[in-house]
Amino acid sequence: MADRDDPFGANDPPARRGSLVIVGTGIRTVGQMTTEAVAWIKRADTVLYLVGDPIAEGAIRSLNPEGARSLADTYVADKDRTDAYGGMVDRILACLRAGDLTCAAFYGHPGVFVSPAHEAIRRARAEGFEARMLPGISAEDCLFADLGVDPGIHGCQSFEATDFVLNRRSVDTSSAVVLWQIGIFGFATHKQGSYALPAMSLLVEKLERIYGPAHAMYLYDAAVLPGCESIIRQIVAADLMSEPLSIAYTLYVPPSRVADPDMDAYNRMVALNAAYKESGEE
Ligand SMILES: C[S@@+](CC[C@H](N)C(=O)[O-])C[C@H]1O[C@@H](n2cnc3c(N)ncnc32)[C@H](O)[C@@H]1O
Incomplete structure (x- = not known):
């Protein structure tokens, strides 16, 4: 026992x-x-x-x-x-x-x-x-710490990379995007070692369509072993065709525009809060 x-x-x-x-x-x-x-x-x-x-x-x-x-x-x-x-x-x-x-x-x-x-x-x-x-510490948790990004500031959308392309996932470009499993993009089968990724051009096309060719994004490989440093590489989408990608890589795409404030919602929120305060229910 x-x-x-x-x-x-x-x-x-x-x-x-x-x-x-x-x-x-x-x-x-x-x-x-x-x-x-x-x-x-x-x-x-x-x-x-x-x-x-x-x-x-x-x-x-x-x-x-x-x-x-x-x-x-x-x-x-x-x-x-x-x-x-x-x-x-x-x-x-x-x-x-x-x-x-x-x-x-x-x-x-x-x-x-x-x-x-x-x-x-x-x-x-x-x-x-x-x-x-029971919860554990995920790669995304490590990414927020190592890249110094807070999902509470702009919001953050997470997608599996192949699903992102095949299911026409749409993106709010005022928030960040995390793409998981880019190192096995296009594969449902298991392989030992790294994958050749012949379909990567489909992901590059989609990212360039959304963000343009010059938008900076980050390849991330969190340190797994004590004493090792995490790998963070700034790239543009087209670099995904040539960068060696391990199965552990995650891609972080920062927002490409500022959010579009909803002033009508803002004014209604202010009015509702003021009405509540005036009602004396506080
Ligand atoms: C099957 S998922 C497992 C995720 C894991 N359960 C977690 O909580 O992070 C594998 C994917 O997680 C991400 N991942 C795993 N290890 C990582 C690491 N050391 N650095 C960055 N991303 C990692 C990669 O996107 C990888 O393709």
């Missing part, structure tokens, strides 16, 4: 047979794994994990040496990634049905671009198991 050392003591929810907790390990596991994620990893009978680096894997294995199992082998080269996701959900559900307190750990935030995490929760609940997800 795993080490049941429990830093939350009596206030911690009771361990039940066949329950699921999904946690995130953060992007830089050393420093970004939350204390509650650590506690659940230690406490679980089985920890199924999918992380991108050996330090994260080592951290999980040392927290629960007997229960930790990798999900990485669900990926098969040149097969659709959704096949792997189905395999991950099946393995999680099998542990629950065996009565294990099961912890599934995914890198970053486990609910951000991790469809098997959401699907495992949905199916576990449908089968009557207790299941919940």
Whole structure:
């Protein structure tokens, strides 16, 4: 059995047979794994994990040496990634049905671009198991810190890069845009290493149509290992054709115009607030 050392003591929810907790390990596991994620990893009978680096894997294995199992082998080269996701959900559900307190750990935030995490929760609940997800630190959280941008100033839209093109997603250019998974643009299949990205011209076309050819944008690769620096490269859209892109890259596109204030809404808001104040209800 795993080490049941429990830093939350009596206030911690009771361990039940066949329950699921999904946690995130953060992007830089050393420093970004939350204390509650650590506690659940230690406490679980089985920890199924999918992380991108050996330090994260080592951290999980040392927290629960007997229960930790990798999900990485669900990926098969040149097969659709959704096949792997189905395999991950099946393995999680099998542990629950065996009565294990099961912890599934995914890198970053486990609910951000991790469809098997959401699907495992949905199916576990449908089968009557207790299941919940705990938040983690995502790549976008790291991006806001490293690029020094605050989504509260201009707003921020997040899209998966392939979905952004294929589903004609529209953009408010007075707010920022974050494009995820640009390093696997156009691919639904799994590959080892980096992808050739022959369809990248479609993303470049769309970005140039929206922002013009000279708008500055930023390629971002958050530091994963302790002592390493994040990579931030300023580019224009056309550079996406020649820049080497790893699967970890995210693209940040700053706003290209100021917002268009709605003076009618502003005046109505002032009037409604004044009327409320005059009514004496404060
Ligand atoms: C399947 S998603 C997983 C996201 C992860 N769950 C999270 O919370 O950030 C993979 C995408 O996340 C982004 N990503 C992952 N690691 C990153 C890193 N070190 N730096 C920047 N973006 C990263 C990239 O856009 C990558 O294609």
